[in-house]
Amino acid sequence: MTLNSQVVVKIKRLNDNAKIPRYEHPGDSGADLVSIIDYTLQPLERFAIATGLSAEIPMGYELQVRPRSGLALKHGITVLNTPGTIDAGYRGEIKVILINLGSEPFHIVQGQKIAQLVIAPVILGQFQEVDELSPSIRGSGGFGSTGVSYVEVKGDG
Template sequence: MVEIEIIALQGCEDLLPSYAHPTDAAVDLRCSEDFSLESMERKAISCGIKIALPQDWAGLVLPRSGISLKRGVTVLNAPGLIDSGYRGEIKVALINFSKERQSFSRGERIAQFMAVRAEKIKFLPSLTLPPSDRGEEGFGSTGV
């Protein structure tokens, strides 16, 4: 388990992220104010919190399947990436793909947040790559 320092912004103490079930992989993020999204509209929605991820960790902001399927609202840049050095308010870029306006009330769960290890990458220049079963087969190579 990773420990993450968190600050609830003034008036948002009741919006701390939480797991819906003990076995969930991600916590729910809640909106800090009422808002609406028109069809095809996108907005950055405030969650009322700031966090300090440990070095070599990152945060992923993911869609909630329920509002994606039932309401057509999803995280625009899924997954959203939060670097360990970011200290600003957590916001979620949402888009409404439905044909109707979608309204949300303060405190509604709008996305999920998962902390993941972010190992540094060292690229090793090479003229060839080791063989694999897949090779260079890409988009749709295993069927549609």
């Protein structure tokens, strides 16, 4: 297996209990982020969980904070602003905004994996104001305009 090129992200511990993000398995795209606090997240409560880390991200990249699928499926715990964006110029503490969509309180303990950190390239757009846009098949159809199900139609063929 060949690894893609790697990008160096400098990480600073702001707390002795902070854990440097790491990939659990070869080929993983997300490195685990760990809580440095104990906290009980009540149903429908959202809270910014401290990681005790700050980062220096190279220009042209961002860090994305994403949910852990196991926490989402088993407990209804997810990252509220998925994906959370950490811009290259930010040097403050990385915090994870978790929300409990489950029906039971969820206990987060210090050292627990709470989210994943993914590094992604940033492509800047050049926003150009115009008087008209070219037409498209979809047009201005918005939410739900493409229907709610897919039914395969078989011919007599």
